[in-house]
Every structure is written in structure tokens, then in C-alpha cells.
Amino acid sequence: MVVFNYFIELFEKSDLIIEFVWFLIAMLLFLVITIIIYLKYLRSTLRRNEKSKNKLEKEFETAIITYLYAGDPDSKEISSDQLLIIEGLKKGTSKSYRKDILIATMLKLGYEISGEMAESIDKLYIQTGLKEYSLSKLKNKKWNLIAEGIRELTLFEVKEVQHLVKEHLNHPKSEVRSEMQLYLVNLFHFKGLDFLNEIKTPISEWDQIQLLEVLQLYKTQEISDISSWLKSSNESVVFFSLKLAKIYNQYGVKEELIALLQHPNVNVRVEAIHIISHLDIIEAKNELKTNFNTLDLEEQIAFFAMIEETYELADKPFILDNILNPNFEIKYSALKILKELSLDEFNSFKDLSLDPQFIKIINFVESN
Amino acid sequence: MQNTILVIRFLFFLYGFMLIGSYIVLGIISVIESIEYMKKNSFVNYNKILSSNISPSISIIAPAYNESLNIIENVRSLLSCHYANYDVIIVNDGSKDDSLEKLIEAYNLVKVDFLINEQIPTQPIRDGIYKSTNPAFEKLIVVDKENGGKADALNMGLNISTNKYVACIDVDCLLIEDALLKLIKPFLETTDTKVIAAGGVIRIANSCIIKQGKLIDVNLPKNMMVQGQILEYLRAFLLGRMAWSRLNGLLVISGAFGLFDKKIAIEVGGYDIHTVGEDMEIIVRMRRYMEELEDKPKYKVAYIPDPLCWTEAPDNYKTFISQRNRWTRGTIETLRKHRKIGLNRKYGAMGLLSYPYWFLFERLAPIVEILGLLYFGLLVFFGKVRWDYTIAFILVAYLFTVLFSIIAIISEELTYHQYKKKGTGLKMVIISFTEPFIIHPFILYSAVMGNIDYYFNKKKKWGAMTRKGMSNTQTKN
Numbered sequence: 001m002v003v004f005n006y007f008i009e010l011f012e013k014s015d016l017i018i019e020f021v022w023f024l025i026a027m028l029l030f031l032v033i034t035i036i037i038y039l040k041y042l043r044s045t046l047r048r049n050e051k052s053k054n055k056l057e058k059e060f061e062t063a064i065i066t067y068l069y070a071g072d073p074d075s076k077e078i079s080s081d082q083l084l085i086i087e088g089l090k091k092g093t094s095k096s097y098r099k100d101i102l103i104a105t106m107l108k109l110g111y112e113i114s115g116e117m118a119e120s121i122d123k124l125y126i127q128t129g130l131k132e133y134s135l136s137k138l139k140n141k142k143w144n145l146i147a148e149g150i151r152e153l154t155l156f157e158v159k160e161v162q163h164l165v166k167e168h169l170n171h172p173k174s175e176v177r178s179e180m181q182l183y184l185v186n187l188f189h190f191k192g193l194d195f196l197n198e199i200k201t202p203i204s205e206w207d208q209i210q211l212l213e214v215l216q217l218y219k220t221q222e223i224s225d226i227s228s229w230l231k232s233s234n235e236s237v238v239f240f241s242l243k244l245a246k247i248y249n250q251y252g253v254k255e256e257l258i259a260l261l262q263h264p265n266v267n268v269r270v271e272a273i274h275i276i277s278h279l280d281i282i283e284a285k286n287e288l289k290t291n292f293n294t295l296d297l298e299e300q301i302a303f304f305a306m307i308e309e310t311y312e313l314a315d316k317p318f319i320l321d322n323i324l325n326p327n328f329e330i331k332y333s334a335l336k337i338l339k340e341l342s343l344d345e346f347n348s349f350k351d352l353s354l355d356p357q358f359i360k361i362i363n364f365v366e367s368n
Numbered sequence: 369m370q371n372t373i374l375v376i377r378f379l380f381f382l383y384g385f386m387l388i389g390s391y392i393v394l395g396i397i398s399v400i401e402s403i404e405y406m407k408k409n410s411f412v413n414y415n416k417i418l419s420s421n422i423s424p425s426i427s428i429i430a431p432a433y434n435e436s437l438n439i440i441e442n443v444r445s446l447l448s449c450h451y452a453n454y455d456v457i458i459v460n461d462g463s464k465d466d467s468l469e470k471l472i473e474a475y476n477l478v479k480v481d482f483l484i485n486e487q488i489p490t491q492p493i494r495d496g497i498y499k500s501t502n503p504a505f506e507k508l509i510v511v512d513k514e515n516g517g518k519a520d521a522l523n524m525g526l527n528i529s530t531n532k533y534v535a536c537i538d539v540d541c542l543l544i545e546d547a548l549l550k551l552i553k554p555f556l557e558t559t560d561t562k563v564i565a566a567g568g569v570i571r572i573a574n575s576c577i578i579k580q581g582k583l584i585d586v587n588l589p590k591n592m593m594v595q596g597q598i599l600e601y602l603r604a605f606l607l608g609r610m611a612w613s614r615l616n617g618l619l620v621i622s623g624a625f626g627l628f629d630k631k632i633a634i635e636v637g638g639y640d641i642h643t644v645g646e647d648m649e650i651i652v653r654m655r656r657y658m659e660e661l662e663d664k665p666k667y668k669v670a671y672i673p674d675p676l677c678w679t680e681a682p683d684n685y686k687t688f689i690s691q692r693n694r695w696t697r698g699t700i701e702t703l704r705k706h707r708k709i710g711l712n713r714k715y716g717a718m719g720l721l722s723y724p725y726w727f728l729f730e731r732l733a734p735i736v737e738i739l740g741l742l743y744f745g746l747l748v749f750f751g752k753v754r755w756d757y758t759i760a761f762i763l764v765a766y767l768f769t770v771l772f773s774i775i776a777i778i779s780e781e782l783t784y785h786q787y788k789k790k791g792t793g794l795k796m797v798i799i800s801f802t803e804p805f806i807i808h809p810f811i812l813y814s815a816v817m818g819n820i821d822y823y824f825n826k827k828k829k830w831g832a833m834t835r836k837g838m839s840n841t842q843t844k845n
Contacts, residue, residue, distance in 0.1 A: 014756055021760040028767035035774050036797055042781050043793040144407045151411050174557070175408055202559035209423055209556070213416040236559065243422065328485045357486075364483040 053101060060105040063089055067124060068117055078127070089128045099133050106130075107155055125156045138164055143173040150179040154186050162187070170200050178207045185214045190224045197228065202236040212243055223248045230256040235265055242271045246278050254281045261287065269295075270302045277306035285310060289318055297327060304333040311337045316345075323349060328357065335365045376743065383736055384761075387729055388768055395775060397611035402673050402783055405610075414549045417556075418450050424532045424556070426454040426548055426627070429525030430539035431518050436465040440474045442539050445581025447507060451548040455507045457525045458539065462494060462515025471510050476502040488523040488638035491516035497528070518623075519639035519646040526630060526638050534630045540680065541624045542573055542583060547676040551627045554670035561666040564654050565628045567621035568676035569605040571786070572598045574683060583678055586786050588795055593688060595799045596807035597681045602776040606673060606783070613671035617722035619655070619702075621669065623647030625677035632657065643705070645698015652706050652718075659715045673783055689814045696734070696818025703731050734815030766804060773800035 014022070063085050070081035078086070093099045103125070110121045125131060130152075137149025150165055168180045181203070184192030193211075203211075215223075229241035230253055238260070245253055260272035261284065276284045288295070288303045295303065304322075307315060319341065322334040339346040350362055417423050428446055432439060439458075446456045460468050471477060477498035484493075495512035513524055522536050533555065535548060547568070555563045575589035589595060612618040623646065636657045639646045651669060658667040682688040703710075703726060710727060712719040747753045777796045780786065787796065 018756055018760055021757075021764055025760060025763050025767060028764065028771060032767060032771050032774065035771065035778065039774060039778055039781065039793055039797065042778065046781065046785055047788075047790075144410070148411055174559075175411075179411075204557045204559050205424075206417070206553060206556035209420050210413070210416045212422060213420050247422075328487075332483065361483065364481065368481055 056098065056101045057105050059092075060089070060102050061109065064106060064109055064121065064124065068113075068120055071120065086124070086127045089124075093128065093130075096133070099130060102128070103130055103134075103152055110155070122156050126158075131156070131158055134158070135161060135164065138168075143171070143176050146171070147173070147176045147179045150176070150183050154179070154183040157187055159187050166195070169195055169198060174201075174204060174207075177201060178204075178210070181207060181211060182214065185211050189215065189218050190220070190222075193224055196232070196237050196240070199234060199237065202234065203240055204236070205239075208236070208240045208243060211240070212247065215244075216247070223250070226250055227253045227256050230260060235268065238263070238268055239271065242268075242275050246275050249279060251279050251281070254279065254283065257281060258284050258287070266296045266298060270298045273299060273302040273306060277302070277309055280310065282310065289315075292318070301327065301329050304330050308333055308337060311341065313341060316341050320345075324353060324358070328361075331358065332361050332365070335361055339365055380736075380740055380743070383728075384765070387733075390725065390729060391607075391768075391772060394611040395607045395772065397614050398607045398609075399775075399779060401610045401614040402606065402779060405673055406783060412553075414546055417552075418546070418549055419452055421452050423451070423453050424552065425530075426451065426533045426535055426552065427525065427529035427531040427630075428454060428456045428535045428537060428548075429459065429522055429529065430456065430537050431459045431461050431521030431525070432463060432467055432539045433461045433515070433518075433521075434463045434465045434467065435539055436463070436467045436470055438540060439467050440470055441581050442542075443471065443475070443508065445542055446537075446539075447505065448545060448581060449543060449548050450545045451552075453531075454548060455509060455529075455531065457528050458508070458510045459521040459524050459528075460510060460512045461517070461521040462491070462513060468495065468510070468512050472498065475500045475505045475508055475510075477508075477510055482528070484527050486527055487634050488527055490520050490524045490527065517641055519641040519643070522646070523638040523641070526634055529630060532630060533627055534633065535625065535627045536623070537625045537677070538623065538679065541570075542578060542581065542678040543625065544583065544676055544678075547625070548627075550672060550674050550676060551625075554672065555627070555629070558668070561668050562658075563629070563670045564632050564658060564667050565621050565626060565651060566670040566672065567609070567618075567626045568672045568674050570601060570622050570624045571675045571678045572601060572681045573678035574681055576678065578678075587789070588787055588792050589683075591683050592799075592802065592806050593685065594681050594683050595795075596803040597688075599773050599776065599796070599799050599803050600807060601681075602780050603773060606779045607772070607776050609671050610673055612722065613669070615717060615721065616668050617717045617725075618669040618671055619652055619718070619722050619726055620648040621651055621671075622677075624679050628654075640705075643698060643701040644694045645702050648698055649702040649705065652702055652709070655718050656706060656709060656715065659718065675784055675786060685810055689810055689817070692811055692814030693818040693821060696815045697822045699726070699730055700819065700822045703727055734812055735819065737812055738816055769804050770800050773803065 067082050067085040070079055070085065072079050089102065093102050106121050106125055110118055113121070134149045134152040134156075137145045137152075140146055140149070146168060150168070153161060153165065162184065165180055165183050168176050171177050171180070177199075181195060184195055186192075223244060226241045226244050229237050230245070232238050232241070242257075242260075244250065245257065254276075257272055257276055257279070258281065261269055261276075263269050263272065273284075273288065285306070288299075288306075292300060292303065307319075311319070315337070319334050319337050322330055323338060325331045325334060335346070335349075338349070346365075350366075352358070428449070430442075430446060435442065443456065443458060458471065460471070477500055479496040480499045482497040491514040493512065494514045498510040498512070500506060500508050509528065511524055511528060513521065516524075525536070526534060533552065535551070537543065551566050551568055554566045572589075572594060573583070574591065574594045575587040576583060577585040577587065588598070609618060609620075626647065628650075632654055633650065636650070636653045638650070640649045640653070643649050655667075655669065658665065682691055703723070706723075709715045709719045710723045715723070744753070744758075774797060777793075777800070781793075787793075
């Protein structure tokens with residue numbers, strides 16, 4: 001009490017600034033105490049939520065498994081036991097938090113089973129009204145809920161709502177666009193790629209890889225006509241189509257690929273050279289060789305990588321012109337090719353330069 | 369005289385006010401950025417990229433110097449990353465122990481003929497370059513070179529790598545399995561901005577249970593010094609760097625683990641072998657290079673809040689002081705080398721915001737603090753102390769520090785919730801109250817010594833960092 005009175009007295013005698021600082025101390029102290037209480041509450045809530053989530057997951061898992069085995073194998077109709085489970089699940093998932101857990105549980109089980117059982121889970125998703133729940137997310141203002149909704153529709157293969165999903169083709173958030181693209185490609189495969197004709201926004205490298213990985217799950221080699229995409233004004237569509245051309249060996253678009261050697265973006269030109277090399281489109285070789293000195297360094301390097309695969313005796317003068325190229329990779333390529341074309345000439349060039357880099361490369365090529 | 373004292377007081381007050389203000393602003397931005405990140409990544413499916421052969425290629429470069437104790441386990445951990453398209457380059461930087469022999473034996477290594485495009489000059493190869501005869505370890509390349517320091521070893525890795533991206537790491541760090549996947553994402557998801565480097569949160573592994581290169585259980589160490597560092601890391605990573613990333617003003621990616629665009633890292637000349645703060649210096653130089661390009665491309669140094677890498681923190685004051693002394697010298701060297709950037713509009717946010725911030729609140733902070741203490745000492749000596757002011761201002765500073773630390777803990781709980789065990793929350797709160805007394809005086813001492821060593825002991829380089837090792841055991845801290 002004495003100490004308290006001392007402080008009160010001190011406070012009353014203090015300057016304005018010190019009164020303000022003491023007020024600040026009181027505020028900070030209050031904030032510290034509040035935030036400690038909040039931390040305690042937060043940690044308890046997180047622990048409780050985790051427990052309740054695990055409990056719910058187990059409950060839902062049991063219900064779903066019972067549902068799967070409660071059906072009549074001779075009939076496509078829903079059995080009375082299954083109806084009871086559906087009603088139970090509907091009642092138990094009035095809150096969106098519970099709905100999300102049910103969806104997650106269905107998906108988890110869906111990954112572990114296949115065939116008719118997996119189809120039954122897709123049906124259960126519709127019967128429990130979760131399809132409407134996912135669709136309602138599509139109309140939400142929050143972009144993350146829209147993306148989540150589309151993802152659920154993708155995973156439960158709800159094909160008939162593609163017009164609603166496609167509305168988000170040019171959504172300002174890339175995450176929503178990404179989910180929309182994955183929906184179309186997962187459910188409609190190459191046909192789903194039609195969105196490439198309309199998309200105005202760029203497709204990130206991350207999304208392109210995801211789409212290609214989905215497409216590769218389907219073993220077909222018959223893909224859509226990519227020629228118009230190679231001419232797209234959206235550069236990311238061009239890059240994506242180049243990847244398609246490589247993976248699916250699209251020799252049929254060689255004219256378009258050769259035309260891309262004149263593309264204003266150097267990265268497109270470099271990628272086009274790689275694909276041309278991969279598809280062994282010999283027609284482009286002479287053009288690139290003739291214009292070699294006007295190409296960017298990266299194009300030159302890519303072209304030399306191409307020549308390494310396609311060289312012939314007629315290329316020798318061109319190769320000889322480049323064995324002293326200042327670029328390491330080109331020099332190395334040129335010497336490697338020269339050794340293959342004519343060992344005698346390769347040996348005669350051993351003493352051509354005193355440049356240590358040249359000597360290092362020539363020694364390496366000689367011994368490998 | 370009276371006026372001079374008033375001016376000094378005003379300057380100290382202004383400095384403190386600006387420092388606290390900047391922490392509040394950075395804290396708020398960090399929280400916003402973390403929430404946005406969590407939202408964006410809550411439904412990302414990493415599995416598709418994980419197994420994709422068309423994902424971009426990455427080289428992990430890990431310099432090793434006398435790491436014989438743990439090198440086998442550490443390399444095994446690096447080889448277990450969940451990513452399809454990567455290799456691991458271990459650069460044995462002239463180790464005097466039997467690291468190389470152990471690696472040769474454990475991974476069936478044989479010497480190979482390897483053509484190195486020496487784009488960055490380094491110390492020469494000592495014994496050779498090795499690859500494994502066992503297909504299970506085909507991703508592994510071991511380079512044995514003459515000693516040249518960490519930066520030189522990393523430069524050798526840059527020369528050897530044939531991949532598009534390089535992840536530079538400390539060999540004794542533990543990467544979580546999907547670290548590469550998570551860190552490559554910022555490079556691949558942007559369409560209008562070039563990401564030149566990216567980093568993630570570094571966490572402290574002391575007392576955590578690690579088996580066969582994998583983190584099994586996260587524990588809070590008993591050693592108060594390590595506890596304090598855990599809190600310090602949480603504050604720095606979750607409430608500092610997230611904000612700088614949002615402001616596109618990040619000047620440092622931790623040397624423990626960072627991913628770089630190799631082409632740009634090489635174009636700027638690789639790591640600077642003349643600084644002890646090579647991790648900060650290369651980022652500043654890469655940024656400077658981008659800013660000085662004629663076409664001024666949009667670029668960014670990205671940062672993600674995922675705990676991707678776990679490292680062993682010093683558990684004794686001697687090692688701690690040596691480490692912080694080096695960090696101080698690294699900061700001084702980098703800021704001095706790139707002083708042209710400071711308040712230079714040509715360098716945008718880096719010149720007008722990041723550099724001045726680092727100069728004022730990182731470079732000058734220990735000096736201002738020491739000056740403040742000296743001034744306070746003088747006042748005590750002359751009996752001029754207003755104790756009501758003194759107590760009040762010390763309390764404000766202390767309570768603010770505690771508050772900021774607890775916000776960092778909350779931020780951790782809301783994002784990754786790594787310290788789950790019951791009772792840990794209370795312990796963390798207690799650490800928030802004790803940390804300013806346990807760690808801060810030593811940080812201040814190290815920083816002052818770092819300044820003295822920088823100006824008067826130029827020969828001082830890295831200093832010893834004794835590690836106990838994290839593999840297969842629970843350390844006793």
C-alpha cells in the first residue's frame with residue numbers, strides 16, 4: 001500500500017510527458033496481459049479443434065464405410081440403411097466447419113478405394129447435399145472460397161456445372177483461375193484445354209506444370225489441335241503449347257514452330273529451337289545456321305545443342321567457324337562435334353589456341 | 369550546454385520512437401502477408417509438381433568443412449528431398465578431417481572426369497570430383513577442392529551446377545522433405561515479376577528429435593540461451609522478413625537455406641569471398657544488378673513463412689558471441705560496400721527504405737545503445753538522473769519487447785503451430801519476459817566487438833562454430 005501511494009504521489013507530481021509514458025505503460029501492460037490470455041485461449045482452442053476434428057473424422061469415416069457396405073449389390077437403388085446414414089450425415093453437418101471435415105474425409109477415403117466404391121462416395125457427396133454447398137461457394141465474394149468450391153467439384157468430378165466454373169476464366173485472382181483450369185483439364189482432359197482460346201490472363205509456369213501432369217495421367221496421344229495456340233497473343237499459351245508439342249511429339253505443327261523462330265520474345269524463340277531439335281525438324285536447321293550470327297546468345301547455345309543431335313559432314317565449315325567462339329558451351333559443343341566429324345582435324349586444332357579454357361575443353365573432349 | 373543536452377535527449381527519444389514505430393508497422397504488414405500466404409497455399413497440391421519431370425531443375429549446393437561427424441547423415445537427408453528434378457553438390461572445402469573418405473565409402477563414390485565452366489574464379493580442385501556408382505545416389509556429386517572459405521565453396525558449386533536454380537545451404541542444416549517444392553513455387557507462380565531469390569523460415573533444432581535425417585518431434589530446449597534464440601528467430605522471421613518481402617525490400621536470405629536464379633547469381637559474379645556476410649551481400653548485389661539493368665525489369669526477392677530448414681543454434685555464450693560478432697561484421701561490410709544505394713532514388717524501395725532501415729536500426733543500433741548507456745552513466749555520475757523518467761522509459765521499452773515477442777508467438781501458433789506440447793505456451797511467455805536479460809546483453813556485446821574487430825582487427829574472419837550435430841539424437845539443451 002505504501003509503495004502504491006508512493007507511485008500515486010509521484011504520478012501527481014510528474015510532468016505531462018511522464019504522465020503520458022505511465023499511461024502508455026498501463027496500456028502496454030493491459031495489452032500484454034490480454035494477449036497472454038488470448039495466447040492461452042488460442043492454444044487451447046487449437047488443441048480442442050484438433051481433437052474434435054479427429055473425432056469427427058473418425059465418426060464420418062465409420063459412417064461412410066457403413067454406407068459403402070450397406071448397399072444392395074443387386075440393386076442400384078439406395079437401401080434403407082443407406083438412407084438413414086445419409087440423413088444422419090445431413091443432420092450432423094449443419095455447420096460449414098463440419099461439412100468441410102466430411103468432404104475431407106470423403107476425399108481421403110476416395111483416394112484409398114477405387115471402382116464402384118469410389119463412385120458410391122461421389123454419389124454420397126451429392127446425396128448429402130454437399131454438391132450444393134460447393135456450388136454455393138462459387139458465388140461467394142471471398143476468392144479463397146470460390147477456389148475451394150471449384151476444387152471440391154473437381155475432386156468429386158461434378159461435370160455438369162462447367163458453365164458455372166468457366167465464369168471464373170479471367171478471375172482477378174490467379175488461384176481461382178488455376179482451380180478453374182484444373183477443373184476443366186481433370187474432367188474434360190484435352191477438350192478442357194479449349195479455355196486456352198479465350199484466356200486473357202497469363203498462365204504461370206506452376207499452373208502449366210500442374211495441367212501437363214494432369215494430362216499425362218491419361219495415356220492418350222491424341223491431343224487437340226495446338227496450332228492456333230502456338231500463334232496466340234498470350235505468350236503463356238504459346239509456352240504451354242510448346243510444352244504440349246514436345247511431350248506429345250506434335251510434328252504436325254512444324255510450320256508454326258518454324259514461324260516461332262521469328263517471335264519477338266527471345267525465350268519463346270529459344271524454347272522453339274529446343275522443340276524443333278526434339279522433333280528433329282531439319283527444315284529449320286539451315287535457316288538458323290544462316291542467321292546464326294544475328295541470333296541472341298541463348299538461341300545460339302540452343303542451336304548448338306540441336307546441332308549436337310543432328311550434325312552431318314556438311315556442317316563442318318560452320319563448326320570450324322565456332323571452335324574459338326567466346327562462349328564456353330558453344331566452344332565445347334563445336335569441339336565435340338568436330339571430334340566426331342573428323343578426328344584428324346580435331347587433333348590438328350589442339351595447338352590452335354593458348355587460351356586455358358580452350359585447352360581445358362580440348363583435353364576433356366579428347367579423353368571422353 | 370543545456371541546449372546540447374536537450375538535443376541529445378531529443379535524438380535518443382526520436383531514435384527510440386522511430387524504432388518502435390518501424391517494428392509496429394513491420395509487424396502489422398507481416399501478419400497481413402502471413403494470412404494472405406496461408407490463404408493462398410491452403411489448397412495447393414504440391415504432389416503434382418513433386419513427381420513432375422518437367423519441373424525446373426535445382427542443384428543443392430552444400431559446402432562442408434571438417435563435417436566428418438555428421439556428413440553421412442546430412443547428405444542422406446539432402447538426398448531425401450521430395451522433388452523430381454534435382455541434384456546435390458557437396459563441396460568439400462579443403463577439410464582436414466576424413467569427410468571425403470567417409471563420403472567415398474558410404475556412397476560408393478568414384479572419381480569422374482568433369483568439365484567445369486569456371487565462370488567464377490575459385491580455389492582449384494584438390495583431389496577431384498566424385499560421383500556414385502550406386503544408382504540410388506545418382507543425384508550426388510562430391511567436389512573436393514582446396515580451402516577457400518564458404519563463399520568460395522559455394523562459387524565452386526555454382527560453376528559445377530548445370531541446373532536452372534541453385535539452393536545454397538549449410539550442410540549441417542536439416543531440410544524438411546518438401547522444402548525445395550515450397551521454395552520453388554514463388555519462382556514459378558509469378559507471371560509479371562522475375563523472382564531472383566527466395567528464402568524461408570529457419571527454425572532452431574536443438575532438443576528436437578531427429579532420426580535418419582528427418583525431424584520427428586519438435587521440443588523446446590531447456591537451455592535458456594537457446595530458448596531465447598528461438599524467440600529471436602520467430603520475431604525476425606515471422607514479424608520482420610515477411611514484411612520486407614511484401615515491401616519488396618528484403619536484403620537478406622539466410623545463408624542456411626536460400627534458392628537462387630543461377631543465371632543471375634553467376635552474372636553478378638557469385639558470392640563475395642572477401643566478406644563474412646556473403647549471404648546478405650549476394651542478395652544486395654543481385655538486387656543492385658537488377659536495378660541497374662537498362663530495361664528495369666520487375667523483380668523480387670521472395671520469402672515464405674514455411675519452416676523449411678532447421679538448424680543447430682549456439683548453446684554457449686562463446687560460440688554465440690563469435691556468431692553474432694561475424695553477423696555484425698557481415699552487415700557492416702555489405703552496407704559499406706554498397707553505400708551508393710543508400711537514399712539513392714535510382715534503387716527504388718531498396719535505396720529509400722531497406723538500406724536506410726538496415727543502416728539506422730541494424731548497423732547503428734548497438735552504437736546508439738552503447739552511447740545511450742554511456743550517457744546514462746554520465747548522468748548517474750553527476751547525479752542528474754530523473755529516476756521517474758528512467759523507470760518509466762525502461763518499462764515502456766521492456767513491455768514493448770515482451771508484447772512484440774508474444775505477438776510473434778501468436779503468429780507462429782496461427783500459422784504453423786510447431787510447439788504443440790502442453791505447457792510450451794507458458795514457457796514461451798516466460799521466455800518473452802526473460803529473453804531481454806539473457807540474450808540481449810550478449811548481442812550488444814558481440815555487436816560492439818564486431819564493430820571493433822571490423823575497424824581494428826581486419827584479419828579476423830569466420831571464427832569457430834562448434835556444432836554438436838543433430839542426427840539420430842536428441843541434443844541435451
